[in-house]
Amino acid sequence: MSAAGGHRSVAEHRAAIADLLGAGATERVALDRHAAGRRLAADLVAADDLPRFDNSAMDGYAVCPGSPDQRAYPVVGDVPAGSAPRFALAPGEAARVMTGARVPEGTVAVVPVERTDASPTGPAPERVTIDADPTPGQHVRPRGEDVTAGSVLAARGSATTPALIALGRSAGCTVVEVQVATRVAVVATGAELAPPDADPGAGGIHESNSDMIAALAQAAGCDVRRAEVCSDEPPELRALLHDLDRDPDIDLVVTTGGVSAGAYEVVRQVCEPLPTFDFVHLAMQPGGPQGLGRYGSTPVICLPGTPVGAFVAFEVLVRPGLDRRHGAPPARPGQAAYRGKSRRTRAGRVQFVTSVLHDDGTVSAPDARHLTALAAANCLIEVPEGVDQLIDGDVVTVHLL
Structure with a gap:
């Protein structure tokens, strides 16, 4: 780390935070609603063709014309969705089929029921008459028309959206490899901070940073495990950081306040003596005072205490490193x-x-x-x-x- 009190550009500090955060872990999870919002850690590859078989795009009749001008057909079968026909159409034959149903072998086209003399409900008729020559392939969705097995459905870094869940599941995928959400603890420091349900008194203020930063972290794909408020007493902060470092469910600590050069800057008092920490003042407004390092083995990012400064610093400096850790593509201004x-x-x-x-x-x-x-x-x-x-x-x- 560079010497305490050094100067660093916005780009350099952003890079330093990204290096501190490093790469995230990955895991395989079920491709279901619980995977929504997760970033892919590997390409999602189709396990099956979509559609899995030639199927009907309409409720109607699969036909195999015996002659170019054939209009009347004997109906040799009835195929509801979900069934597999055990017969093939010979020239001159038809079968009733429902939307999504597998069409029999020999099908040339599907004629919508409204283009026939058949009732749309009730049992299948013995014969059906169509009102026009069918075009080969009409209203038939061929196997693999949408997706073929082995094709990439979504590239690494893509978000698992509801639509991607539908596509993947329809293409036979059951699990997906995703980035693990960074587990975060937020610590707002300051003797003046009063909890939401308390009277701040003559010299206090309503505390807002802890939940603001927690909400920003959640929006960045993190799993916020703890949100704490700490006084300006060094022993209290030291004990809290020690507890967080020992917590196996915490990957990152983000603090606010206590990083400037004045008196009672508790984060700086506790962390600056450690060789693993670096405090700088960026040529940036708002959010100039910054710090980062490791308390024990846990990465700690130290933001300023003003709400606007903490917000801007998180978005400009911390969010890009979290996006990289979570496999999200970099935001482009x-x-x-x-x-x-x-x-x-x-x-x-x-x-x-x-x-x-x-x-x-x-x-x-x-x-x-x-x-x-x-x-x-x-x-x-x-x-x-x-x-x-x-x-x-x-x-x-x-x-x-």
Whole structure:
């Protein structure tokens, strides 16, 4: 690790977090509703053809014309969905078939029931008359039309969506190899933090970071096992980190607060003396003070204590490393035209402005401050270090939230 108090770019710190997180584990799970949202750790390959056999796309009659102008056919069988016909059609014969039913050998086409003189319900008739010449292959779904066995249904890194579950199961897949969700503990620090159901008193504030970061981690595919609030007393934090390091169900600890250079910075007081930790101030606003390292064997990422700073730092610095660990493709920022009044920014640091991307493709900054602006935002505008002002019409880089 570099010396404590060193300087590091946003890109360097993002890479350092990704290295700390490393690669995630994988597991094989049933391809069912419980796999929804998981990222594939290996290609999902079809085990069977889809459809598995030539089948009817309509309720109607499978026909094998004996002559080009044949209209009337003897009905030699009845095939409901789920059954396999034990007969073949000879030239000049027909069989009633339902949608999805396997068509008999010899089938040339399927004629919808509404194009015949037969009733759509009741027993199959002895004879049926069709009203037009059928086109070979009409309303017949051939075996493997959608998928052939051995073909890749979804590539590694794809999300297991409800539609992919349907496709995979229909193609004979029963299990899927997926990334294991990172098990996270969140620790919000600060003597001023009051729990939701308590009166903060004259000098306290309502605590919000623990559940905000927990929700961000869950949105990034993590399994949040614990969300704790800790005072500014070093012994209390040290005991909590020791307990989390011994917890076999915790892969990562994310702290908020206590990372600046002032007094009572409890995370820094406890962790900075350890050779496995690094604390830096990034040329970034908000969220400049940062730390990371290992407490025992457990990775710990230390975010600032302001809610907006912690939110932005998680999205900009932590989320990319979690996406890589979970096998998700990297998010790609877009571009949009800035609309609104000129806005001064601080040159010399990368700024991330809580903003709103509109349906017309333009982006603006809410006319509000701090958390109110964050709550209204659906994206972040990235303002490079050398820019000191946003002007109406500027093309800016946009990160969706």
